[in-house]
Amino acid sequence: MKPWREIAIPHKDVLEGTFQQSEFAADITAVSTGKAGREYQDAVAFFERTYITEGMGLLLTQVAQRLAGRGGEPVVQLQTAFGGGKTHTMLAVYHLATRKCALSDLAGVPILVDRAGLMDVPQARVAVIDGTAHAPGQAWKRGKQVIKTLWGELAWQLGGAEAFAMVKDADATGTSPGKDVLRELLTAYAPCAVLIDELVAYVRQFSEGQALSGGTYDSNLSFVQALTEGVKLVPNAIVLASLPESEVEAGSQRGVAALRALEKTFGRIQALWKPVATEEAFEIVRRRLFExxxxxxxxxxxxxxxxxxxxxxxxxxxxxxxxxxxxxxxxxxxxxxxxxxxxxxxxxxxxxxxxxxxxxxxxxxxxxxxxxxxxxxxxxxxxxxxxxxxxxxxxxxxxxxxxxxxxxxxxxxxxxxxxxxxxxxxxxxxxxxxxxxxxxxxxxxxxxxxxxxxxxxxxxxxxxxxxxxxxxxxxxxxxxxxxxxxxxxxxxxxxxxxxxxxxxxxxxxxxxxNLRREMEDRKRRFDDKTEVRGRIAEALKKAVGNAAFFDGVHIFTPHADIPDDTALRLVVLPPENWYSREESRAAFDSVLDRVRNNGSKPRYRGNRLIFLAADHGALSRVNDAARVALAWASIVDDVKEGRLNIDLLQKNQAEKELKTADEVLPRATRECYKWLLCPVQETPTDPKPNVEAFALNTTAGSVGGEIERVCTDNELVIATWSPIHLRTKLKELYWKEGQNAAGAAAFFEDTLRYLYMPRFKSRDVLAQAIKAGAASRDFFGTAYGQSGEGFEGFALGGGSVVFDDTLLLIEPDAAKVYDAHQKTLTTAPTDMGGAAPDTGAGRSGGFSDSATGQYGGLTTTANFLARSKSFHGSADIAPATAKMRLVQIAEEIIAVLGSDPNATVKLVLEVSAEFPEGATDTVKRAVSENARSLGLKTAEWE
Structure with a gap:
């Protein structure tokens, strides 16, 4: 396809840039006086470059009919927007009426003549009244004749001195000649056309009540009215007048008043002209600018x-x-x-x-x-x-x-x-x-x-x-x-x-x-370490701050401010400790540093920390999103406080942009903070702990739920644990080198400290595993203390268990041997070859002598031929296990004795305590008050 320059060639004056602004301004006075350029002055050249629009065609048809005495409108008002082609249309009428050539030489005109039903259009006299050509207070000359008014000018142009004589007196006095005189004038020189351009520019120069050589404001309005009334009585005469459309074109207040008055005057007898349509303007411009x-x-x-x-x-x-x-x-x-x-x-x-x-x-x-x-x-x-x-x-x-x-x-x-x-x-x-x-x-x-x-x-x-x-x-x-x-x-x-x-x-x-540029300028002002980081922290707090899986969430928190306790905590690393698959050192070093240190002190429970780190590739985006949100927020605040003056549209835009920025930042934050880092150590002998990284799914549900899923699926945090895993870990680390028992509380404390130990969600996870294991003989035995080779509160399978600081977990084989040994101690012959009565001693292991460590307790007699009449028992109870031991005695001794309805059971509890340095007043007061409230028979201090 060819470019436009090869198909449409501009006119020479356009190509050379020699056109002048005045060449685009049609001047009807210059044409009427023979002073215009050829394209305006010559009728043939004028119509060659003129596109006859629908409105112009209708008008020229009316003019042709009127000049031929075949109908047509007597008065036409041309009123369109500035530059709408009014003067150009008047020139078309002028050339049609005053042509010196055949109608066939005027491009587009013969078709209009045919449309008017005419064979020809008679040449006519044309009077051009240009409001900008004369001043109302200054007379002008036509030859030797002095002319003062518009009506004098009209008569002179139609018929020279002879015609001027008809309005000479009215011209001299500045009064309107009246409808009859004007009708006679138009009839005498018909066919004729009167073209009035820029009339408002002339009339607005009259001051109210002031008489000038050109008459008065009222006399000129009377002339216009008389002219419009007179022309309708002359069948082959026509008046065309142009009026501006807007008050701005009319000029001052006096111009606006003149425009309104003339509109009413012409409105009595007029036919409005249709302005140029956009599609018609296409052809107008093309003809004027292109060959x-x-x-x-x-x-x-x-x-x-x-x-x-x-x-x-x-x-x-x-x-x-x-x-x-x-x-x-x-x-x-x-x-x-x-x-x-x-x-x-x-x-x-x-x-x-x-x-x-x-x-x-x-x-x-x-x-x-x-x-x-x-x-x-x-x-x-x-x-x-x-x-x-x-x-x-x-x-x-x-x-x-x-x-x-x-x-x-x-x-x-x-x-x-x-x-x-x-x-x-x-x-x-x-x-x-x-x-x-x-x-x-x-x-x-x-x-x-x-x-x-x-x-x-x-x-x-x-x-x-x-x-x-x-x-x-x-x-x-x-x-x-x-x-x-x-x-x-x-x-x-x-x-x-x-x-x-x-x-x-x-x-x-x-x-x-624009506000966006204002935003761009403002977002550079915010400090990375304080404002930007704070805004990101706010977004992170909304995203992970309520993660129920963790006991605490710490966002950009310093070492010393993260408690060193048993709680499971999620630590969100600051932006500078970012992670990427290619470069992990910054994040890993920060994780291990926080695991080892609690400010200036060592951290003892480092296995309770899980870490969340930013992705290096997305870090710049989240920083930018935070800056954008801060910038829009500052703009909205400044508008509210009156520090920034913008219009309502921009105010609404700023508020909408702030809302969008506040929605974008959480998404950007989640896409950035997508790496879950977990410190690990495979075995106690590993020389250096390591860090494992797990990618979060940024499109999943809540952030907290996704972190919980990753922690659970990868066993980073254990929420439920099987007794078999507990037994395996105890065998691996605790039941060895002659040690057959391990403290449950010590085991849990080790899980808090050492990275090679399982990380429980809470203490209850271990408690449930112990409870489930204690119900079976396959995993471990339990006890609440040990004296030499004996266990206090020993149980193997089926016994209730309380996870406290004294609980011991015993290797299952050793527990079975110990359990069998205990049963042999309580076995004795019975009368009639029967079994000995079940006293519960086999389950409890008897009463341990804390001083000697010997197994014994219940005094038994080999001869049960005669029924025993009474029972007496005593036991030394270690204060540390008193609660559990007393419960066991109550359940397994006292309850069995009381099961016989004929038995009378009496218990005497004796408590003695020695204070080599003397008891404190606090202890004495508390024990005395509790003794009174519990009803002890004796409670004496010595």
């Missing part, structure tokens, strides 16, 4: 390629591009893309002062000149093609905008030092198509008018329209979408609002730096 198209097939090929590309992109582009008629719009607008016209006519024309036709012509002439000089090879001139780096083109747009836009364009949009240029230099994918600059230019064209107080109510343009302003056939829309995403985070003056979805976010440039 006639010579290669229609090439143009159609390019337009078809654009239309097909838009259909293939689908929902990524505006809905109208999916319709078949968009191809027709492309053809009509070629070589300028319809989106350029839409933005200029829909957005830029809302700015007071920007002219609908003249402003667009001036801008596009400069744009085309620069693109031609730069050898632009785009297929069409798109919004993304605008050479905003060119001062002349840029000034044509910034002239209508508030101050400050030059800095925005130079820094963010277009130019050698712009951020967009820098991004394209770094990213070849963007640089190949100029994606960043094209995106920025498109946003500027579509959003800059909203910086002015205009009719634009929705700020910015959406993603689909931005892509439309950049995309050409053969290119991927994703390149421009990616460029937009990069720019939205990078540019100072680019703003965005809406949800983060394709069709909801809108983008615009403003002369104030």
């Amino acid at each position: 006639p198209m010579r290669d229609a097939k090439a143009r159609e090929s390019v337009c078809r390629a654009f239309a097909d590309a838009y259909v293939s992109e689908g929902a990524k582009l505006p809905a109208e591009t999916q319709e078949g008629r968009y191809y027709d719009r492309l053809l009509q607008a070629y070589p300028i893309h319809p989106e350029v016209f839409d933005r200029l006519y829909e957005d830029w024309t809302t700015i007071d002062g920007f002219q609908r036709t003249r402003g667009v012509l001036k801008l596009m002439a400069k744009v085309i000149y620069r693109l031609w000089k730069d050898d632009n090879k785009d297929l069409m001139i798109l919004p993304g093609s605008l050479p905003l780096h060119d001062g002349s083109s840029r000034n044509e747009l910034t002239y209508y905008l508030p101050a400050g836009w030059d800095a925005v364009i130079e820094r963010d949009i277009d130019g050698d030092r712009a951020e967009t240029t820098e991004l394209e230099n770094k990213e070849p994918r963007f640089g190949q198509v100029g994606a960043a600059r094209r995106v920025a230019r498109t946003i500027f064209l579509g959003s800059a008018p909203s910086s002015v107080a205009t009719k634009v109510t929705t700020r910015g343009i959406d993603r689909a329209r931005i892509v439309l302003g950049c995309l050409q056939p053969g290119q991927a829309s994703s390149v421009y979408a990616d460029a937009l995403n990069r720019l939205s985070d990078r540019l100072h003056y680019l703003n965005a609002s809406g949800d983060k979805v394709q069709d909801a976010t809108r983008f615009w440039f403003d002369t104030r730096a």
Whole structure:
């Protein structure tokens, strides 16, 4: 496909840059006096470059019919926006009426004449009343004749001195000549046309109640009313008058009052004129700026390629591009893309002062000149093609905008030092198509008018329209979408609002730096060690602070502040102690340091700590997320406190961004802190402990639940333990070298200290394992003390067990031998060859003599032929095991004796204590009070 420059050739004056601003301003007075350029002065040349719009065609048809006396409206008011083509339309009427050539030489006119049902249009006299040509307080001369008023000028132009004589007295006195005189004047010189331009500019110069040579304010309004009333009585005369549409164009308050008065006057008899449609403007601009198209097939090929590309992109582009008629719009607008016209006519024309036709012509002439000089090879001139780096083109747009836009364009949009240029230099994918600059230019064209107080109510343009302003056939829309995403985070003056979805976010440039840039500036101010770390700690606390699996969670806590006790604790390492598979030293050294040390003191229970560390690859992201959250929070706080002045839209944006940042930080934190580190030691003889790392699933449920799963699955923490594992560990480490008994409490204490020991979730895990093992004869025996070779409170299988500091776990084989020996001591012959009565001594092991260590206790008699009448027993009980021993005696001796209903059982408890150094007052007072409350028969101190 050929670029636009090979299909559409601009006019010579556009190519050479020799056009002047005045050439775009049609001046009806200059034409009527023969002082205009050829393109305006010559009727043939004028119609060659003029596209007859629907409104102009209807008007010329009315004029042709009226001049021929075949109907038509007598008065037509031309009232459109500034630059809407009013004066140009009057020139078309002027050339139609005053032509010096055949109608067939005027391009487009013969068709209109046929439509009017005429064979010809008579040549007519034309009077041009230009409100800017004369001053109401200063007379002017036509030859030797002095003329003071508009009606005098009207008569002179229609019929010279003869016609002027009809209104001479009214001109001299400055009073309106009246409807009848004007009717006679128009009838005498019909067919005729009266073209009145810029009338408001003339009338507003009259001060209220002040008479000038040109009459008064009221007399001029009376003249206009008389003229409109008189012309309708002349069938082949017509009046065309142009009025501004807006009060801004009318000027001062007096101008506005004049406009309203004239609107009422013309409103009595008028036919409104239809303004130029956007599609018609396509042809107007093309005829004025380009030579006639010579290669229609090439143009159609390019337009078809654009239309097909838009259909293939689908929902990524505006809905109208999916319709078949968009191809027709492309053809009509070629070589300028319809989106350029839409933005200029829909957005830029809302700015007071920007002219609908003249402003667009001036801008596009400069744009085309620069693109031609730069050898632009785009297929069409798109919004993304605008050479905003060119001062002349840029000034044509910034002239209508508030101050400050030059800095925005130079820094963010277009130019050698712009951020967009820098991004394209770094990213070849963007640089190949100029994606960043094209995106920025498109946003500027579509959003800059909203910086002015205009009719634009929705700020910015959406993603689909931005892509439309950049995309050409053969290119991927994703390149421009990616460029937009990069720019939205990078540019100072680019703003965005809406949800983060394709069709909801809108983008615009403003002369104030955007809040995102303010955020970017602020987030650099925060200190890593205090503010950033504190914000990450807050997020971690919400994520793992309530992990019920641990007795305590310590986030970035110093050595000395982590208690050295029996509680199971999760320690979250600070960011500098990060972990990665390639480099683990920083994390591992920190773990082992905390296991060994408790501040300046050694740590004794290091096996109660599990560690959570940051992933090195994700650390920068979580740091950035924390800074972003801090920055947005500071902006929102400053807005609330009045320290930062922004508009409501930006305030809502800041609050929404803060909410998003607060949602992103926990996710980033979880993705970063994903390594569970566990200190380990395989055997007691290992020279140095090690650290194992386990990756957490960052997409699982809660963080606490995931840590619990990893700890349980990998047996880093044991929540339930089998007696067989307890027996194995006791055999491995405790039941050896002649030692057949191990203290349960000492075993648990060792699990707290040594990394080669199992790490229990709590003491209850060991207690349950002991309880389950004590119920069987296969795992271990239990006792509550040992004297020599004897055990106090010995049991093997089926006995109740209390896990206290005196509990002993006895190797099962030794326990069985001891149990068998105990049973032989209690076995004796009975009368009739029967067994001895079960006294329970075999289960309890009798009573141990703590002094001699001999087994004995119950006094037994070999001869049970005569029934025993009484029983007496005594025992020495060690104070350390008194509680358990007394319970056993009560259950296994006293309860058995009391089972005989005829037995009378009496217990006497004797307690004696010796204090070589003397008992303290505290002990004496406590024992005496307790003795009284318990009802002891004697309680004496000596």
